[in-house]
Amino acid sequence: MADLTTESRPVRYALTGIALVFLFLFLLLPLISVFWEALQKGWALYLSALTEPDALSAIKLTLISAVIAVPLNLVFGVAAAWAISRFEFRGKSLLITLIDLPFAVSPVVAGLMFILLFGANTVAGGWLQDHGLQVIFAVPGIVLATVFVTFPFVARELIPLMQSQGADEEQAAIVLGASGWQTFRKVTLPKIKWGLLYGVILTNARAMGEFGAVSVVSGHIRGETNTIPLHVEILYNEYNFVGAFACASLLALLALVTLLVKSMVEWNLQRQQQASTLRTAEARLQAQAAQP
Amino acid sequence: MSNFLNLRHNVLPGFRLSFGITLFWLALIVLLPFAALLYSTAGMGWDNFLSTVSSERVLLSLRLSFLTAGLAAVINLVFGFLVAWVLVRYPFPGKRLVDALVDLPFALPTAVAGIALTSLYAPNGWVGQFLAPLGIKVAFTPLGIIVALTFIGLPFVVRTVQPVLEDLEKELEEAATCLGASRWDIFRRVIFPAALPSLITGGTMAFARATGEYGSVIFIAGNIPMVSEIAPLIIVSKLDQFDQQGATAVALVMLGISFVFLLLINLIQRWASRRHGAGH
């Protein structure tokens, strides 16, 4: 039987075609050009660009910022989504807007704000410097800037998801006697796990790829306070295009890999669910057939 | 506090804890830096502030930043919806890979995106070389800025619309078909209204992100004052003249405008969802 709820074939093909052309132009071409430039001078140079000491320390610093920023913003995101989607209170729109704000802040401004907070001539900065603690122009500042720019991702993923899912199941659980934590762990978490995973992936990707804000607070000390994106800029400014794009391709690869993994896990789970549904249906049929 | 917030009675626990964490982290990471920005600008004095932000160059750059961001957001609304639709509804080879690819703009550092796009659209680039004989200049013009902003905003629309399209109940469409509606009617009256809130959210996020964008734009922009100079560049150039207060003044204005936009859109969404009935 033909599917009534879909467009005619020519329309489908046309729409698919347009979408794919758009994606090709805007997504695939830039990606291909990154890898093409990186491999311009062969694999040997590509690999050596990734393993030289400054690149390695950049990778290390990038990973450190991501490892700190992601869990912190994860906890925040879940808390915010719970408060906003499960409760009615005044000022909700204002709260959501404030949470969205780091999206709109130009990275240059983000970095600038942290300098205004922790710079040498401020109260906080002066105190820290006198005690030998460096925040900006050192690793802690980079982590702070990273946390700031990845602030809304998890929250923004979970809020609409949890809002559309509704609180019925959680309320039922509470009424049936589950504690708050039990409800959260056994009812909410399984429902939001894909949104959560996706939020984490986004946060991680942005944390590792952030350029502008980190550039302002970094200090650009070679081998110490440069992340991968900053290292890419350095290489680019030395006309080392192969090296620059090699490091850039590393980030692109990482993103593609994590996304493909997520995609495959999702697919596997769907298959498992379908299989178990099939098994349940079979069992039921058998039980029916077994009845006289 | 619950009374101040007009909190309605709820069976679910955990409001204090979750709200507390939310407010604490928000204050620490977002509000405190903003306060520093305000404080620094306040030191300028009102007259100084006004003359800085109302200079022709600043106003034109603000207009450029917001206009290009708006246009890019509109492009992303149209094509992002299309991409989400195709990904959800139509099978085609390599769909999984394409799906994963949509998130690329998030992962690529903005500077790399800028460099890659500039290479592509420069007159001797892979795409630019075909456009040049047609007289279309992309790199180093406002058009190039729109291209870059479209790139970075693309995932926002696709990813917010996708789950909604996936969750759409087939039964509604089937019922409408049985009742004699054409595909276009169904789209207009059943599908589109359901997807509209997510479209607005995605478009808003794409717009917000695009207004402040620096790394990906600065390479493709041209940076000619009054013509192709984006607002963040003015902030950077003020810093280069050691005019930190002037920089914070422009930053504050940018933030203020973005904040107003975001708030308006969030309010509209809340009103719209109340009208259509909240939750399912």
Place this chain on the structure above:
Amino acid sequence: MQLRTLLSLALAVLSVPALADTTLLNVSYDVMRDFYKDYNPAFQKAYKAKTGETVSIQQSHGGSSKQALSVANGLAADVITMNQASDIDLLATRGLIPANWSSRLPNASVPFTSTMVFLVRKGNPHKIHDWNDLAKPGLQVIIPNPKVSGNGRYAYLAAWGDGVKQPGGSEAKARALVSGIFRNVPVMDGGGRAATTTFMQRQIGDVLVTFENEAELIAREFGRGSFEIVYPQLSVLAENPVAIVDKVVDKKGSRKQAEAYLRFLWSTEGQTIAAQNYLRPQDKAVAQKFDAQFPYVKTFTVQSVFGSWAAVNKKHFADGGVFDQIYSKH
């Protein structure tokens, strides 16, 4: 108290292991990386031979004024090596170094200089020889943004100075010349390196105005045969001042090493390394030796034409200054 211990531990773990006796941080501007890559090991070797001490050196590079602002905001630089005196003057006004900093080292603390030259396409098809030629209608000139780039600022000032010092020259003529040149600029990149990429990689523009010492690196990276260097009759002397940052070295106790580090720039070996990197050395003997690679060009200093860097920035590059006025006319 516990938090501070934890923080210090974390910072110690995250920072470079300092096995050397002293570590100096040299905050420099973008294009000096290759020079310091050669210079630092030479200094370390010489210093160790003389005093037995090991000194390790960290480098930070970025836009000259941005770096100066970072140091003013707390970047703990032991020495600062910039491309305009105004960047170091900022630190003096913020109290990090004394106001007489430039007199503490020879040549007003300028160990080597450079100048602005033109890079044109092979064969010089547009016959560009001097600053007036850059204002020819229809020509495309690549100059980085003077508001955010020292390279761009020097290009602007060189053109202006030429307009003033030509026979029959005047402020009005200079302004007309500079306006004409910038009218021909299709793209204003954020730095000298980006401008070079625009010119060489994207093949945009007919002429690139850049530092003399950049030309050699460009030849090495992009191929010698793809462009020609043209020296104008008159150009600006780009003086690259250096200074120790008193506030930092006194706190760290690295004054001795920092001063030695800077003084070594004037040693024969230091000056030779400079010349090898196409920077014009102040030492007459070394300059003589490398005479062949530095064509004669008549230069003027910024001070002689404009009075001071402070005056330049106020009149030309500050918001609302001449540069802004040039653009608001369009």
